[in-house]
Amino acid sequence: MSSTSTMSWLLRATPRLRRTGLQSAATSTTSWRGVNIINNMNSQRPISTTTKGSAQAQAQAISSVGHGEHSHHHHQQPVEAEAEALISSHPLLKSLRADPSFKETRPHLTMPACLKPYHLVAGVLTGPGKVTVPPFMFSSSETRQVISIFHLGPELCGHPGFVHGGVLTVLFDEVFARTAMPYLPSKLGVTANLNIDYRAPAAPDSWYALKARVVGQEGRKAWVEGRLESLPMENGKEPLLVAEGKSLFVEPKFAKSMPSLYKS
Template identity: 30%
Template sequence: MLYRSLQRQSQLAFTRPWVQLIRSQSTTIKVTTINPIPASQSPVLPEAQDNGNKDGNEKKKKEQFPNLPLYLSAFILGAGLAQLFPLNELAKFWISERLPAANSPHAESFRNNVETQLQKLPLYQKLYNDPDYKSVRAWNYVDSSTIDDVITTGVLAVPGGIAIKPVLFYNSRTKESVNIVHVGQRLCGYPFLIHGGILATLLDEIMKRGASFKFGIDPISDYKWDHIKTDTIELQYKFPTFANQFLVVRTKINENGDVEGRVETVNGRLLVNGLGKYSEPKFSVLPVIVGGGRSSSASASQSTGKSRFWPF
């Protein structure tokens, strides 16, 4: 009995350190319970996800362009009407309806209004009060044939054309000129834009008159359109010229004897630049040929006491 007790104590003494060592190095395993995924949060397959994205994009496009069919229909309708009725013809018709007739009381009121605007321009007031400048009002810029070639509405001095006489300021000391002219919507080639031919004619005629200083001709009292001819003229269109405004045309004679011209707005924006060469036309008297009892047409004109001159 004593032997068994001693044997048991020796076994416990031997196994106890190993049990303690195993307990100190053991790990605890924690088990986590996974809850089931709700049906609303179930995973989406790639194909289903792509279809969902496409539907969403189409919906967004419809929300961004709700009136796209209407816009396309309006564009097609407008393109069809433009083929039948050009825009410039519609604009001319609309403009003609709004402007007063040439000889009506409303036309006189229209001219008075434009004249008042002219006299209120700071540039006009400055040059009018400057003793170095002399002024004149003249029509001899654009003849009716030029207007008729460009516009379908007729003559020059009408509301919407050049309703009032242009004013010309000349400085004999510097041989410069400043001209102010009002251009209306009847002078348009394209809607609301002054025709380039009108601008070219204006600039050429004003530069031609400005060239009279070169030949000792007074541009105010002695100038006539057939005293000077245009040899060459170069024009550069810098900016579109809108209708219903005053244009300022400046000219001067440079060192080479050529005439430089500029078409500007009243605020100084350059619209057209020009350079021209001008000369005095040569005149010759057609000879009078008498023989065989016949006379030429030139001799017939001589019988009236007047000589016929022809510029070359």
């Protein structure tokens, strides 16, 4: 077949190839996406009170869906209003609000909307199934301490039933930064060093409290230590220590050129 004949055949066959090829691709894509949708629907539950021991149960539930076992009960994704109402009644939140030495803030709510798409935690990691609501943050200038309270959803897992350790590290870095920066000359700093020791798996669909404090400050440097604990919602249950961390923050020489992320 000559090159001219080959080109002519291809031009005639292209519509048919497009129909068959693209239809197959579309069917494959729809099927693949459908499985993901089913997985998401069955793995997402109303905000629960799970802490220790729930990771294995969640892993089994997600695994069973992935192998074709369909759940007969579909739960709605946690909504912000539900989360706000649930955590507002927690003894820890009540005690912090009643303590005049602590100031309550919601940093992500004060961030300009135009910057959120470019902020890892306030943008990419925030939303239904992830960091469900903007974290609550309580800071005390007397003790140089910060306590952040947040809910982690099922879409932040590294392995089904276990929150990704990298996500926990990001949250440590975020809270440590908020803890250190008020004690730097320009109130701005960058992470120079961050060490995390993981003590126990973090279960998704659970509440957590990250408690940090400045343990040293010298010139343009501030040292921070803290711990991440589960936040049981049932009376009588003790918090589970998930991880501990240490960090050094340094005010860079270019601090004056760094834009401010928050209004307060």
